[in-house]
Amino acid sequence: MNLSVSIQHRFAGFTLDASFETPNGVTALFGSSGSGKTTLVNAIAGLLRPDQARVQIGDRLLCDSDQGLCLPPHKRRIGYVFQEGRLFPHLTVRQNLRYGSWVSGRQRDQAGETRVVDMLGIGDLLDRRPGALSGGEKQRVAIGRALLSQPLLLLMDEPLAALDEARKAEILPYLERLRDETDIPILYVSHSVAEVARLATTVVLLGKGKMLKCGPTAQVMSDPALAPAIGLREAGSVLTATVTAHHADGLTELAAAGGQVFLPRIGVPAGGTVRLRIHANDVMLSLGRPGRISALNVLPGKVTSIRSGGGPGAMVQLKAGHDQILARVTKRSATLLGLEPGSEVFAIIKSVSVAQADIGARNQSMAKSDTTT
Amino acid sequence: MDFLSPEEWTAVALSLRVAIWATLVALPLAIWVAFLLARRDFWGKQLLNGIVHLPLILPPVVTGYLLLLTFGRRAPVGAWLADTLGLVFAFRWTGAALAAGIMGFPLMVRAIRLALETVDPKLEQAAATLGAPRIWVFLTVTLPLILPGIIAGAILGFAKAMGEFGATITFVSNIPGQTQTLPSAIYAFLQVPGGEASALRLVAVSVVIAMAALIGSETLARRATKRVMGA
Numbered sequence: 001m002n003l004s005v006s007i008q009h010r011f012a013g014f015t016l017d018a019s020f021e022t023p024n025g026v027t028a029l030f031g032s033s034g035s036g037k038t039t040l041v042n043a044i045a046g047l048l049r050p051d052q053a054r055v056q057i058g059d060r061l062l063c064d065s066d067q068g069l070c071l072p073p074h075k076r077r078i079g080y081v082f083q084e085g086r087l088f089p090h091l092t093v094r095q096n097l098r099y100g101s102w103v104s105g106r107q108r109d110q111a112g113e114t115r116v117v118d119m120l121g122i123g124d125l126l127d128r129r130p131g132a133l134s135g136g137e138k139q140r141v142a143i144g145r146a147l148l149s150q151p152l153l154l155l156m157d158e159p160l161a162a163l164d165e166a167r168k169a170e171i172l173p174y175l176e177r178l179r180d181e182t183d184i185p186i187l188y189v190s191h192s193v194a195e196v197a198r199l200a201t202t203v204v205l206l207g208k209g210k211m212l213k214c215g216p217t218a219q220v221m222s223d224p225a226l227a228p229a230i231g232l233r234e235a236g237s238v239l240t241a242t243v244t245a246h247h248a249d250g251l252t253e254l255a256a257a258g259g260q261v262f263l264p265r266i267g268v269p270a271g272g273t274v275r276l277r278i279h280a281n282d283v284m285l286s287l288g289r290p291g292r293i294s295a296l297n298v299l300p301g302k303v304t305s306i307r308s309g310g311g312p313g314a315m316v317q318l319k320a321g322h323d324q325i326l327a328r329v330t331k332r333s334a335t336l337l338g339l340e341p342g343s344e345v346f347a348i349i350k351s352v353s354v355a356q357a358d359i360g361a362r363n364q365s366m367a368k369s370d371t372t373t
Numbered sequence: 374m375d376f377l378s379p380e381e382w383t384a385v386a387l388s389l390r391v392a393i394w395a396t397l398v399a400l401p402l403a404i405w406v407a408f409l410l411a412r413r414d415f416w417g418k419q420l421l422n423g424i425v426h427l428p429l430i431l432p433p434v435v436t437g438y439l440l441l442l443t444f445g446r447r448a449p450v451g452a453w454l455a456d457t458l459g460l461v462f463a464f465r466w467t468g469a470a471l472a473a474g475i476m477g478f479p480l481m482v483r484a485i486r487l488a489l490e491t492v493d494p495k496l497e498q499a500a501a502t503l504g505a506p507r508i509w510v511f512l513t514v515t516l517p518l519i520l521p522g523i524i525a526g527a528i529l530g531f532a533k534a535m536g537e538f539g540a541t542i543t544f545v546s547n548i549p550g551q552t553q554t555l556p557s558a559i560y561a562f563l564q565v566p567g568g569e570a571s572a573l574r575l576v577a578v579s580v581v582i583a584m585a586a587l588i589g590s591e592t593l594a595r596r597a598t599k600r601v602m603g604a
Contacts, residue, residue: 073501086499090517103505149503
């Protein structure tokens with residue numbers, strides 16, 4: 001189901017003006033704090049009434065200022081997972097999960113409930129109250145509660161932001177399963193590049209209330225022009241690769257579009273596919289194939305664009321196979337190597353620089369969007 | 374009961390009836406007014422707030438006299454109620470209940486409003502996104518969360534109603550069996566020679582009822598708070 005959003009809203013020195021349309025799957029709404037992400041999702045959920053809005057899911061119109069239509073939140077059928085969980089403290093986990101069907105008088109879907117409880121691993125928590133749950137458990141219950149209200153769209157507003165790294169790592173796999181096992185479109189708000197790279201099918205990049213870019217994750221993430229908006233330290237490309245073998249020395253061999261890649265062992269069996277996020281800072285460029293060098297991954301490619309700003313750095317985008325890789329080098333090196341669009345170069349990536357958190361299971365919807373780009 | 378004479382027993386029973394009715398009728402209204410004051414902005418909000426608090430700051434005798442002017446048999450509201458609904462307040466136990474309810478009202482509103490202000494509106498938003506219409510949000514989220522405050526307000530109102538004297542005696546006088554509540558009875562016994570023993574027995578009953586109500590409400594409130602806090 002397509003989601004089509006167009007919202008204009010003005011308040012206290014800030015103007016939000018964003019329009020985008022996204023396909024099924026996970027759409028990441030990405031931008032730094034203060035870029036208007038939360039305002040945008042609140043407007044979509046109906047918790048905030050914007051000056052001008054049009055929101056449509058599939059062929060269901062939720063809000064259209066031109067027609068004077070604006071459904072109240074409880075009629076929108078949008079599941080909302082808030083940053084702070086917002087579980088009802090006076091109800092047990094089970095009652096929280098059933099709240100949606102209870103208040104809307106819908107027949108409770110027992111099979112669906114069992115499936116969601118299993119998927120989120122909250123079977124042991126059902127009789128507890130939210131006060132007795134950890135942050136990560138609360139957030140899993142909040143996701144389950146939103147899912148069981150049978151939404152047509154799931155909004156997640158930085159669901160991991162209030163959690164520490166260990167808890168994030170605990171929940172991310174559940175979100176990947178959610179993406180792969182349900183067909184509800186998800187709008188995922190985040191300012192974490194790592195989360196977006198792992199989860200998103202489509203990325204909507206917001207900056208100061210304006211939409212900067214909307215496109216498939218790999219394409220948006222590896223666009224050098226958008227690197228400043230994403231954050232230079234965080235910029236990097238997203239590749240898809242197939243696991244070919246696990247070696248005895250603890251390395252996993254993968255086949256990416258641009259060539260062979262070796263990484264520290266990852267828990268995906270041979271034949272499985274993964275998404276890798278390669279930081280632009282971790283990529284080195286060389287004109288010739290380097291000889292005796294410790295880095296294991298050397299991918300040949302062709303420079304497609306170079307972008308530099310006021311600082312000493314330059315963002316180089318190259319094409320390796322049909323993958324795009326971003327490399328951040330100094331302007332001086334770019335000049336010394338005589339880099340320009342069309343130059344043949346080798347991208348060098350240290351195996352150990354790819355963190356486990358930057359490797360995610362790949363889903364089918366990602367595959368679908370890959371074939372269209 | 375042998376401990377009390379029939380006359381004393383009548384005063385105790387009447388007081389309980391007056392206080393229970395006053396509390397039960399005033400409570401839903403107090404919840405509604407507290408909700409308006411805590412959550413809504415409207416023209417005349419300060420005026421409403423002032424009127425609600427009047428019985429708390431006016432001398433009770435003044436409140437009683439104002440009630441007489443409004444709800445007396447010949448007064449505009451009183452006559453209309455008597456003609457249309459057959460509801461007579463003047464010199465009836467219903468009048469005592471009305472006076473008690475009005476005197477306790479500001480206490481109930483204050484306790485419930487305080488509780489409402491601690492409820493996070495974000496929880497109510499979450500309920501709305503899950504498909505709950507406004508009235509359901511109130512009944513399933515707001516109301517359970519303010520239950521401790523409602524219990525506190527109810528017990529304050531009940532205690533006030535049991536003890537109300539000035540407004541009651543001004544509005545509905547001191548008629549045994551009809552409007553003579555516990556405080557009026559104690560006062561009346563103290564006015565006649567040899568009435569001290571009766572007065573003392575009623576004082577003892579007052580203390581027992583007040584303590585029972587307090588302990589009962591604290592237990593209920595603690596249970597409700599525990600539920601809300603989810604321990």
